[in-house]
Amino acid sequence: MNDRELIARLVNPKTQRKAFEQMVREYSETLYWKVRRIVLTHEDANDVLQNTFLKAWQALDSFHGDSKVQTWLTSIAIHESLDFLRRQKRMPTMSADDVDTGVANSLMADEYFDGDQTEAMLQEAIAGLPDVQRTVFMLRYYDEMRYSDISHMLNTSEGALKASYHHAVRKISEFFKRSD
Amino acid sequence: MTNEEIYLRKVMGSENHFRVPDGYFDSLPSQIMAMLPEKEAQHPQPKETKRARVVSMRPWLYAAASAVIAVGFFALWKSNFTGNTAQSQPQQVATVVTSDNYLDEVADYAMFDNQDIYACLTSDL
Numbered sequence: 001m002n003d004r005e006l007i008a009r010l011v012n013p014k015t016q017r018k019a020f021e022q023m024v025r026e027y028s029e030t031l032y033w034k035v036r037r038i039v040l041t042h043e044d045a046n047d048v049l050q051n052t053f054l055k056a057w058q059a060l061d062s063f064h065g066d067s068k069v070q071t072w073l074t075s076i077a078i079h080e081s082l083d084f085l086r087r088q089k090r091m092p093t094m095s096a097d098d099v100d101t102g103v104a105n106s107l108m109a110d111e112y113f114d115g116d117q118t119e120a121m122l123q124e125a126i127a128g129l130p131d132v133q134r135t136v137f138m139l140r141y142y143d144e145m146r147y148s149d150i151s152h153m154l155n156t157s158e159g160a161l162k163a164s165y166h167h168a169v170r171k172i173s174e175f176f177k178r179s180d
Numbered sequence: 181m182t183n184e185e186i187y188l189r190k191v192m193g194s195e196n197h198f199r200v201p202d203g204y205f206d207s208l209p210s211q212i213m214a215m216l217p218e219k220e221a222q223h224p225q226p227k228e229t230k231r232a233r234v235v236s237m238r239p240w241l242y243a244a245a246s247a248v249i250a251v252g253f254f255a256l257w258k259s260n261f262t263g264n265t266a267q268s269q270p271q272q273v274a275t276v277v278t279s280d281n282y283l284d285e286v287a288d289y290a291m292f293d294n295q296d297i298y299a300c301l302t303s304d305l
Contacts, residue, residue, distance in 0.1 A: 016219065024209045032205070036198050046204075053212045060219075115197030122192055142194055166182065173184040176191050 007065040016060065024053060027070055031077045037138045038081040040103065040123065042112045048084050052077040067152065075153040078135060085131045103127045125175040129168055136161055137168035 001009075001022065009019035031052060036045040055076050056063075063072060104120035107113045113120070126134055132154065139145040140161075147158040154161070181189075 013219065017213075017216075020216070021209060021213050024212050028208050028212065029205050032200075032208075033196070033198075040198075042198075042200055042204075049208075050212060050215060054216065057216045112199040112201070113197055114199055119197050141188075166184075169182065169184050169188055172192075173188050176188075 003069050004065070006069055007063075010060060010063070010069075020057060020060070023069060023073075027073050028053070030070070031073060034074060034139070034143065035077050035081050037142060038078075038135060039084055040107065040127065041110060044084065048080050049077070052080045055080065071149060071152065074149075078139075078153055082131055082135060121179060122172070122176075125172045126168075128175075129171065132156075133164045133168050136164050137172075140165050141169075 006019060006023060009015040010023070012019075028049065032045060032049050035048045035052070036042070039045050039048055052073070056073055059076070067075075103124040104117070107115070107120040107123055108117065115123075126137060129137060136150060136154070139150050140147070147161050150156075150161050151158045
């Protein structure tokens with residue numbers, strides 16, 4: 001089913017639920033990985049993804065097909081991920097015992113991460129970027145998303161996104177060079 | 181692609197080292213659909229006429245007018261019966277509250293951190 005047919009079925013109350021289920025089957029895995037790379041743990045990614053589809057369901061009436069379905073969903077997922085990161089920063093979860101547990105150590109202890117120490121350190125370097133810059137890096141580096149699509153999602157100019165991405169690349173490269 | 185990006189792709193690659201529980205994606209759609217609320221049937225709302233709108237707002241208009249009159253009388257009374265209060269009124273000092281949280285949010289949306297800001301100030305960009 002192409003985008004136009006899917007959208008037509010999504011806006012029709014009689015076919016809406018079935019069409020939404022089809023949309024979930026088609027896009028949930030792709031969205032999951034985008035979210036996971038931002039929030040890092042499986043449990044958090046699952047929560048954010050569920051919230052994403054709940055928001056999409058609630059916003060269906062205002063979706064008129066101005067953008068592709070995948071772009072629309074990805075935009076909601078990215079904003080949910082960023083909201084999650086902001087809430088996480090505001091919550092005092094660190095106890096005195098946790099002070100030295102960084103992202104790398106947490107990932108090495110995570111049963112759903114099978115990278116080595118270098119990979120874990122890379123994720124720590126990425127997690128150290130400002131939230132929006134980190135998101136831009138993830139979308140561009142791993143998903144090779146076009147700047148025009150990222151610009152539409154984050155409501156930021158393509159020039160600013162390119163600058164942000166190159167800063168992120170430079171910082172992470174320097175992180176690795178210092179570690180060598 | 182810049183030299184740094186080439187270096188990064190050589191060192192990092194793009195392999196995915198995150199994993200999910202077995203069968204997670206198979207059961208995900210049914211989990212998501214189960215938590216979605218039923219959509220209420222939308223009935224067309226009768227259009228409210230302008231007159232009906234004005235009539236329904238009358239109590240609020242009366243309350244607002246009464247409040248304005250009351251404030252006006254109070255201001256008049258205060259100016260007539262209070263003396264020179266310039267010295268007795270507390271100084272109103274405008275305070276600008278900045279918080280680290282607000283600045284952090286600005287830095288996030290500007291996608292710059294302190295290092296970038298310093299680099300920009302010293303024209304290292």
